[in-house]
């Protein structure tokens with residue numbers, strides 16, 4: 662009984678936050694459901710009236726572990742620029758994620774087994790494209806490579822607080838997949854390039870919001886201790 666007044670206050674606080682943020686979202690005050698199956702990718706809403714942030718809730722209705730990506734159009738016209746993603750969704754479970762979009766065309770990809778190009782559903786956002794392509798806005802691209810004992814091309818990297826950088830990693834290993842996980846000054850994950858096979862390239866757009874020392878590593882097996890790790894400074 663003594664807990665009841667406190668619960669009422671919490672509920673009021675949440676209601677106020679909800680009102681304040683709804684107007685800045687991409688005409689969606691509600692979450693957009695995605696049903697990810699073994700060969701289907703059903704997106705409840707595929708047309709948005711304005712740029713902003715879209716909140717998705719993915720339900721894995723298939724039999725395999727799945728992941729969902731939202732791709733913008735790359736310079737070659739193919740949908741390969743990652744605007745947002747969520748991984749490791751077990752069958753029968755749900756995961757939420759948010760994607761910032763400008764005006765333009767996107768594709769939602771559901772990837773059962775967490776590989777391949779996935780089953781795709783087109784998505785359109787009305788409004789100005791901020792980058793000249795429909796990909797999420799970013800300030801510059803940083804290209805590097807991953808060998809089995811090191812990342813090459815990241816030495817001396819610095820960035821300004823607030824920059825959005827597209828990291829592009831070419832895996833030059835002959836037979837091992839690599840990934841690129843980035844952690845902020847607070848030790849929390851900023852984002853990652855997921856497992857990328859030998860001879861292929863993975864990309865991710867990361868927003869470096871705060872100044873400080875960021876660290877990165879490959880989280881697969883013992884790769885970090887083999888040398889696939891490092892740090893850079895954001896000022």
Ligand SMILES: [Cu+2]
Pocket residue numbers: 837838839840879880881884885889
């Ligand atoms: Cu690795």
